[in-house]
Amino acid sequence: MSRVTIRSAINALLCASATLLPPAAADARSGASPPVPATHPPVSAAQAAARDKLEASELQAEGLLGDDAHASTAPPPRNADGHPDLSGFWKGSRDTRPVGNIGKDLPGFKLPLTRAGEIALKNNLTQVVDPESRCLIGGIPRHDASALPFAIVQNRDHVTWLYMYTYFRSVPFDVRTHPQDPDPQYFGDEIGWWEGDAFVVDAVGFKDHDMWIDENGNPASGAMHAIERWTRPDAGHLHVEVTIDDPKYYTHPFKYGRTWVAGKPGDRLREALCTENQLDLKHLGPGPGGIRADGTRGYDVPPLPATPPGPDAYGK
């Protein structure tokens, strides 16, 4: 079925279903944040679902989504040292919902913000342009919650993550202690070791500014301690469970877990330099946009009309 035909089908679904389903629920955000008011009529659940399906087809066309149905369940490859080899090109699974929200596994996506955390979140929503949009490194755990694919290269004494926009982090095996006063970094000061088949990454020493803990603008502080447990349960899947302890902004530690799917043979990272052309930067406003009822960021924008007005309609 061609994409045009798919769109026609979705449009028909939209028209037919618009009167059958209730409007989308009000914005729901992880944490006690003030909702960002929409400036247009709400998008119905049917419109949102149709939009999501089309977005999926676009993401599939771009090769960014993993193929869950055909992921290998063969035993994971192992290196000469017997450890699982985490190397590969890893893509998001459709089962990770909502992507980009570090509160994904918490009831109502609600993060345990302290009073200082609530203030920091409000500041991010109303005063701060997304650090990633400014081409700063998202760091962890934000990268763990991202929809973007990434690569891992593992050798005999390091695991190295390669991300889009030419970011990387490299963690040596069997380093058990952090320096006494680590330099602040977006990925933190990372040390790692194996616990059975799990590669554990322990990170402290994060930046105390310009870091969002996820796509939704939730805050992270320099007091954060993140512990990731990376496993490859089979050849086709990679899993992380991360424990986040940031006493400045969160009342107690919480966990986030997700799985990625192995890419196809030939999949690889391509050049994508974030700073090449930042024309958009001077036009960007603060915050991530409203958070949808499904926990993902972005306004629910009404469908684009078949024939929008020309710029004269806006006095342009």
Place this chain on the structure above:
Amino acid sequence: MKTASLLAAGIALLGTLPVHAHHSFAAEFDGTKPVRLVGTITRIQWTNPHSYFYLDVRDAQGRIRNWACESGNPGALSRRGWKKGDIKLGDTLIVDGYLAKDGSRLVDARRVKLPDGRSVYGDTASDGGTDGAPR
């Protein structure tokens, strides 16, 4: 009733999609201001994290205004079937998108009709904006 049940079940299965944009739609564009530009290409930038092309557009008074159109990155556009050889300076494009919030002559190029007649999705999937499908 059966139709309603099938539709509801189908919609429930669709789920939610990853967000992977460099910035959210809402940070830059106004979802209440859809716009169509018809103009000739004066400049093309196949760059990361966004591609841009610029159009000379004639307004109702006959004046020529130059507009910037923001698109996805070259890799994303290419994987969707929009290659850099598909447009050149002087070509006429029809671009449907949304005005920038700050009032500048900048649009989010959601739907682009290419010189060969194809209509392509021009921006970043799942940035919180619309999919660009005509309604």
